[in-house]
């Protein structure tokens with residue numbers, strides 16, 4: 001029985017991530033999605049919020065059998081703890097390669113048994129990223145082609161709250 005781990009910051013989860021999850025599910029008997037921290041990024045949603053959004057989004061697209069966890073620590077430790085055969089990551093463009101290469105080599109250095117598998121992102125999602133989605137939504141743009149409705153709603157609520165706060169500050 002093969003088991004894989006798909007880690008990410010998922011801030012928020014997009015159809016790009018979901019495409020990788022669907023395809024990885026076909027390659028492995030079991031797939032665990034881990035919502036993690038990326039210390040290099042300033043997050044919009046908390047770890048708990050991102051976890052909830054992944055659960056809701058996967059429910060929405062009827063991917064009900066996937067285990068979704070959070071992990072605040074090193075990826076190699078989680079991979080070892082879960083005894084996975086491989087860690088799955090998506091590759092969009094050559095720009096992703098440098099980063100993924102560094103990530104893979106560092107992880108392999110930390111644990112020689114660490115193995116990663118890369119799936120090329122489908123053409124339809126190659127230009128999507130969580131930060132693009134956040135930016136478009138922050139200016140009131142429509143992101144429903146890029147994220148499930150539950151994620152769109154969460155983004156809507158987040159930026160509405162922020163606009164209210166900013167309006168309050170400019171009046172005082």
Ligand code: COA
Nearest residue numbers: 008009010016017036038074075090106121128129130131
């Ligand atoms: N299609 C479209 N976009 C995709 C995609 C796909 N198939 N797959 C990923 N993306 C995008 C995401 O939207 C995201 O966009 P953003 O940069 O604008 O936010 C970006 O690609 C990558 O994000 P994601 O895959 O969600 O996670 P990440 O790269 O931030 O995750 C961790 C990195 C969490 C795996 C890494 O930081 C980690 O391992 N952290 C734990 C600490 C650790 O072990 N550190 C040592 C590692 S060397």
